[in-house]
Amino acid sequence: MDTREQGQIKEQVQQQFGKNAEKYVTSQRHAKGADLSELTELARAEGAATALDIATGGGHVANALAAFIEQVTACDLTQEMLEQAQNFVQGNGRANVRFVQEDAETLSFADGSFDLAACRIAAHHFPNPDAFAREVNRVLKPGGCFLLIDNVGPEDDELDRFYNELEKQRDHSHVRAWKKSEWISRLERSGFVLETLKAYPKPFEFQGWTERMGLSGEQIESLAKLFSDAPEAMQKHFHLEYENGHITGFQGEAILVKARKRI
Numbered sequence: 001m002d003t004r005e006q007g008q009i010k011e012q013v014q015q016q017f018g019k020n021a022e023k024y025v026t027s028q029r030h031a032k033g034a035d036l037s038e039l040t041e042l043a044r045a046e047g048a049a050t051a052l053d054i055a056t057g058g059g060h061v062a063n064a065l066a067a068f069i070e071q072v073t074a075c076d077l078t079q080e081m082l083e084q085a086q087n088f089v090q091g092n093g094r095a096n097v098r099f100v101q102e103d104a105e106t107l108s109f110a111d112g113s114f115d116l117a118a119c120r121i122a123a124h125h126f127p128n129p130d131a132f133a134r135e136v137n138r139v140l141k142p143g144g145c146f147l148l149i150d151n152v153g154p155e156d157d158e159l160d161r162f163y164n165e166l167e168k169q170r171d172h173s174h175v176r177a178w179k180k181s182e183w184i185s186r187l188e189r190s191g192f193v194l195e196t197l198k199a200y201p202k203p204f205e206f207q208g209w210t211e212r213m214g215l216s217g218e219q220i221e222s223l224a225k226l227f228s229d230a231p232e233a234m235q236k237h238f239h240l241e242y243e244n245g246h247i248t249g250f251q252g253e254a255i256l257v258k259a260r261k262r263i
Contacts (some may be wrong), residue, residue, distance in 0.1 A: 002045070002209045004027065005127065007250075008109040009050040013184025014018055016077070018021060020224065026169060033199070035120070035149050035203065035254065035256055036060060036061065036064060036120070038198070038256055039055070039061065039064075039118060039120060039147050039149060040064045040065070042145075042147055042196075042256075042258055043064075043065055043068075043069070043081055043111070043116055043118065043122075043145070043147060046115065046116050046145050046251055048069055048114075048115035048116040048145070049070045049071065049115055050069070050070065050071050050072075050073075050113070050114045050115050050116070051069045051070065051071075051072045051075045051114060051115065051117065051118065052072075052073045052109070052114045052116070052117045052122075053065065053066050053072060053073070053075070053106055053117075053118050053119075054075055054102075054107075054117060054118065054127070054132075054136065055075070055076055055077065055106050055119055055120075055123075056074035056075060056076045056081070056082070056120040056123030056261060057075060057076065057120075057122060058080075058081070058085055058088060058089075058227075058229070059075075059082060059084070059086070059088045059089045059097075060120075061087045061118050061120050062074035062085065062089055062094075062097050063088065063092055063094060063097075065116075066089065066094040066096050066097050066251055067094075069096075069116070069209050070092075070096060071096055071098075072096060072097045072098075073097070073098050073099075073100060073109075073114070074086075074089070074097055074098070074099050074100075075093045075099070075100050075101065075102035075104075075107075076099075076101065076102070077100055077101070077102070077103055077104065077184060078101075079106055080161070080245060082099045082100075082101060085099065085223070086099045090229065094200055104119070104122075104123075104126055104132045104135065105126060105127075105129075105132045105135060106131070106135065107129040107130050107135045107136075107138075107139055109139045109157055110139070111138055111139065112139070112140055112141045112142070112144075113139045113140075113141075114141065114144060115140075115141055115144055116140075116145045116146075117135070117136050117139065117144070117145075117146050117147070118146075118147040118148075118150070119132075119141055119146075119148050119150075120147075120148075120149040120150075121150060121151065121254075122150070123148065123150045123178075124150055124151055124167070124174055124175060124176060124177045124178070125169075125173055125174060125175055126175060127175050128240070129176075129178065130186060130189070130190070133186050133189075133190035133192070134190045134191075135189055135191050136190075137192060137261050140261045141261070142261060142262070142263045143260060143261060143263045144260070144261045145258065145259075145261075146192060146257075146258070146260070146261070147256070148183070148187075148255075148256070148257040148259070149254060149255070149256050149257075150177070150178075150183075150254060150255065151167075151177045151202060151252055151253070151254050151257050152177055152179060152180050152183070152199070152251060152252075152253050152254060152255050153176070153177045153178060153179050154237070154253070155179050155180065155181060159234065159236075160179060162178055162234060162239070163177060163252065164176055165226070166226055167229075169219075169222065169223060169226065169245065170209070170210065170215065170219075170223055171213050177252075179198065180199060180255055183197075183255065183257060184197065187257065187259050191261060191262050192259035192260060192261060192262070193259065193260050193261075193262055194212055194257065194258075194259050195253065195260055196256070196257065196258035197255060197257050197258075198255065198256045198257075199253060199254070199255050199258070200225070200253070200254060200255075200256070201239075201252075201253060202252045202253055202254040203239075203249060203250075203251050204249055204250050204251070204252060205248070205249050206224070206247050206248055206249050206250065207248070208211065214245065224246070224247050226248055227240055227250065228247070238250045238251055238252070239251035
């Protein structure tokens, strides 16, 4: 992907999330969940004094970290998301979080600025995830901890293509849900040692999944047709659920990774 294409994707991200920013603050999928609780507990065990929440979105990770970390920096590419996140976090009485507009692939922070970095449900929007991984490594102190949560594509190529096609049709700013094997390789190449990788099923409620993107009825029907036209084996893999002939949900997969910057 060339520089022009990467810039176009980032513009799409800002447009898409700018107009839907408030939905991500109130989304139960983002505000709660076992993945957020697990990330929080892993972070708490680190005893970090400084933390960076990359692509903070609705601010849920920053809000959780601020309960026990002295100084949290929350960054996002989209200004409207930052404003919503700031309202949410400060509304919870957190005074130790600063909010800055940043590109995850070209962070402005100095080398070794943070004890801990986190990124939750965002990296599939990054056009250059290798640059992102290198930047996270750079801004962490030696031995610093990186916690990553994101949706992943199946290891099977056909299933992987199908899932990413769905996501791209739903959200044009989607770049790729990478395979678990791709994340392992990327992080190790970027100077991390993997300590934990947990894969877990991720159920999607179809209506909420589409409404967060502000899709039209026609666009929603088109997505539903992609599912219904898929081979039976593919429908089984994604655990499609129907009610009165209409799709109500399906199941993807996500990972939680704990990695450490090499000393």
